[in-house]
Amino acid sequence: QQQVKQSPQSLIVQKGGISIINCAYENTAFDYFPWYQQFPGKGPALLIAIRPDVSEKKEGRFTISFNKSAKQFSLHIMDSQPGDSATYFCAARRAGKSTFGDGTTLTVKP
């Protein structure tokens, strides 16, 4: 049973556009939801994270929207840039252990 489902698998966006990546989870015991950005051959880097008592969090061009009742959360990248081209992973954490989504490969075209 996949506890965190991420979509889409890949995404192509024009420069300046909005990139939206979605995740859904099953276990209501998850209490922390981070998003990571990973470039090829590198480790994941934390982008932004949210707790379930908050519906939205914004940091710069990155926004997390969280819907607790639907058990869904999403990452919005505003004004997407070619440098944002990377793989993005959502995660859900419980008791300190993270479960990752399968990742979304984002390509931002100039």
Next chain:
Amino acid sequence: GAVVSQHPSWVICKSGTSVKIECRSLDFQATTMFWYRQFPKQSLMLMATSNEGSKATYEQGVEKDKFLINHASLTLSTLTVTSAHPEDSSFYICSARDSRGGGYEQYFGPGTRLTVT
């Protein structure tokens, strides 16, 4: 910021040999570190949770005698792949939990590419 390093960044070894990978938290103490494995174009799979001064907790299906983990200090955890085989070739990534001020965040190392020939 919180920085986690890994050494080596890549390693090639012959089948049957053992390889040790180090994970260090450079500017914070980490009572808990995690080891992940990642295959190309796939997600991160948690292998084990490493707690300073105690035995590691392995995820189901991970052979603890093959993947030896030692968390001897608050800034260092090591993963030793024993008797490596080609199927152990993968990208190994550690993360360290920053417990400062009751913090909850995990920071990832840059990963180690292991190739077993």
